[in-house]
Amino acid sequence: MENYKIIFSGPVGSGKTTAIETISDIPPVKTEAKASDEVRRIKENTTVAMDYGRIKLENGDVVHLYGTPGQERFDFMWEILTQEGIGLILLIDNSNPDPFKELNKFLLAFSEFIDSTSIVIGITRSDISPSPTTMEYHTHFGDIISHIPLFTVDARSRNDMVMLIEALLSSAESIQV
Numbered sequence: 001m002e003n004y005k006i007i008f009s010g011p012v013g014s015g016k017t018t019a020i021e022t023i024s025d026i027p028p029v030k031t032e033a034k035a036s037d038e039v040r041r042i043k044e045n046t047t048v049a050m051d052y053g054r055i056k057l058e059n060g061d062v063v064h065l066y067g068t069p070g071q072e073r074f075d076f077m078w079e080i081l082t083q084e085g086i087g088l089i090l091l092i093d094n095s096n097p098d099p100f101k102e103l104n105k106f107l108l109a110f111s112e113f114i115d116s117t118s119i120v121i122g123i124t125r126s127d128i129s130p131s132p133t134t135m136e137y138h139t140h141f142g143d144i145i146s147h148i149p150l151f152t153v154d155a156r157s158r159n160d161m162v163m164l165i166e167a168l169l170s171s172a173e174s175i176q177v
């Protein structure tokens with residue numbers, strides 16, 4: 001039996017806490033506080049330190065799931081939470097006014113971790129805002145994301161979140177080979 005640690009990150013409201021709630025086998029540990037005015041336009045609560053959950057795979061392996069805060073003022077947690085992680089699931093809220101800018105910001109912030117591990121990207125809230133499409137992400141970012149698995153997902157969907165984890169684990173394995 002193996003133990004893996006993976007990290008969910010991405011901007012405020014992209015669905016990190018929701019994703020971990022959706023798939024965790026145990027009641028997740030959350031550190032949420034009432035959002036300040038700027039965030040309250042999007043939702044009531046925001047993560048201030050971390051989320052934690054756990055999922056047991058069919059082969060018995062256990063995946064420990066850590067969610068970061070989205071707000072940059074808590075970005076000191078990003079480095080702490082990635083330690084010993086084997087990969088990053090980056091969730092991007094497609095209904096954000098500028099999702100390309102948000103993706104760019106997080107790719108830069110996690111660049112060291114991404115370079116030494118693996119990454120998948122999940123585009124959330126596309127039901128609310130279908131544009132940009134996954135094709136438009138690829139056109140805009142070109143080589144920067146051409147090797148990264150990128151899917152349209154809903155953080156409330158267990159199937160979608162399991163697919164992201166499986167995609168991450170299979171690219172992590174191919175890196176280790």
Ligand SMILES: Nc1nc2c(ncn2[C@@H]2O[C@H](COP(=O)(O)OP(=O)(O)OP(=O)(O)O)[C@@H](O)[C@H]2O)c(=O)[nH]1
Nearest residue numbers: 012013014015016017018046047070124125154155
């Ligand atoms: N319509 C729609 N709603 C979604 C989707 N994915 C997530 N949500 C909702 O969007 C909100 C996301 O909130 P959180 O999970 O708290 O977001 P977060 O990324 O943890 O945000 P911070 O902790 O503030 O950084 C929740 O209300 C989810 O139910 C989606 O694909 N479509």
Ligand SMILES: [Mg+2]
Nearest residue numbers: 016017046047
């Ligand atoms: Mg959260």
